[in-house]
Amino acid sequence: MSRPTARERGYDFRWKKVRAMKLKRSPLCEWCLERKIYTKATLVHHIEEVSKVPEKRLVMSNLWSACHTCHERHHKQDQDRGCNQEGTPNDPNHFWNM
Numbered sequence: 001m002s003r004p005t006a007r008e009r010g011y012d013f014r015w016k017k018v019r020a021m022k023l024k025r026s027p028l029c030e031w032c033l034e035r036k037i038y039t040k041a042t043l044v045h046h047i048e049e050v051s052k053v054p055e056k057r058l059v060m061s062n063l064w065s066a067c068h069t070c071h072e073r074h075h076k077q078d079q080d081r082g083c084n085q086e087g088t089p090n091d092p093n094h095f096w097n098m
Contacts, residue, residue: 010050010057019044022063029067031074041065045074 022044032039045064048056056062066074 010054014058018058018060018063022060022065025060026065028065029070030064031066031070039067039070042068043071045071 023041027041029037029039029041043066045066046057047062047064050057053062
């Protein structure tokens with residue numbers, strides 16, 4: 001089973017506009033700011049995952065400005081947690097998810 005395209009997952013022209021607005025309003029990584037570190041945000045993270053709460057994909061209060069390092073660290077922590085509530089491995093490269 002192949003992964004849906006970015007467009008199929010909801011990352012369309014409306015997402016690009018909302019993403020640009022979020023980065024303009026919050027140009028620094030919000031995880032870094034919590035530690036009083038000032039790093040330019042290059043990504044926008046969904047607090048509640050689009051796959052679980054699709055109606056919040058364009059809601060500003062569900063978005064978090066992030067640098068690449070923090071975003072990767074956050075998702076690595078999610079993957080390290082093993083399985084989701086349904087028992088499916090969180091690692092997208094796990095053979096059960098292929």
